[in-house]
Amino acid sequence: LGILWANVATKTIWLRSLVLLLEPKLSTFIDSLVDTTSGLLIMLSTWAIKNTDTFKYPRGRARLELVAALMCSTIMGVANIMMIIQSVESVDPSANLPTISLIVGGCLAKIILLTVCYRHGTPSSRILALDQRNDILTSVVALSCAFIGDYYWVYADPIGAICVCTFIAISWFHNALNHIPMMVGRRAQQEYLSRIMRICIKHDSHIKCLDHVMVYHTGAEAIVEVHIVLDEHLPLRIAHDIIESLTKTLTMLPFVERAFVHGDYRCDGDWQI
Template structure:
């Protein structure tokens, strides 16, 4: 599953890098978000499958696990390496690196739990290993499904958080004293980032050059915000809510 998810993300990133700007003027950046959803769904169902397999092991009365010192040592080394890689991916912060970091984090949790439950199953209760597998896989599956549910609303146009909207409003208000008021503000996600639609009201006697020199730098300023992909600023002379 790790290889499959890595392949999905690599394909999405390659398609983004090879986007035809004629047919896709704004690129294919949202493919990364779609790849994240595909990987999250795959990993969620994979963990559901492992939990079902553990249930079958309990029903079939599968023999208790045998854990050697060599196996434990290998698992510990893998756990440490995956923990370090997970931290590096979280620091990068892109949607694709976050999903890889989640996968690595879950691997760390799975391996630590596997060592503990396998040791308990080897020495005390043979049902500890499959029961531990059911608990951990269920928790990880719920985590992946939650990630899917968190990433669907931005793809279908959810409004941004109040704190982000407040930052935009403050930036507009402080931009130029000739902006009398805001007639229309709409800020919503079009993927990982947001689209900003603004109607600013200014004196109708201002020349076109002046209104352009106010609105265009405002667009550029808005697009420098880390959560904004595109901004459109429309100039108006009356506040009619249109």
């Protein structure tokens, strides 16, 4: 929540600086508005994950974070396309001391937010970090091109705006495309699979081998499916304790959302049924 309010404050400064730089334009207001809207979407998704009734939604609430990230990426990409259209129609740069001061102050605040968001590491915080990075890039290019356009070449301002908005739009759409596979069952990293297999093999001496191991995503964190082979004469109590303790061990891993461990007495590949 603190990051959200800090983001709103920096957006206000950034909006004021661009108004001074480019004169009042609808596209500037829209871009700042969708930035704040994206922050609100992320805040609402985080609140819903923690406060939704677990009886009505026993599983899957964490996927709201990826849904919010996908929505934000799409909105921001479209907003930057609108900025490109506005830049083509605008050739009136103006750089002055108040504008420069506001932009530099806003960039310093955004650098701090960028560092905090990247260190947090969640999909939502990475979206906010990408937003801060793009705003810093936009501010620097806008100021530089406005200065060049004011003193040397008038078309430097719209050309710079078109270039940076094109880059930002592409980066947002690329970010959206990267989130889609995480929602439809993409296989997890090989490192995760190897770690899961090593934990299963070393977990208990009664585990003879692994019949099936699958690690995949339907959200930000991974789902783990493991079929372990035990001795067919092993007492049910011991088999149950092995499976339950292995399930808890796998679920405690930072990248795992849920783990499903099935006990079998032979390698028969029946997980495909």
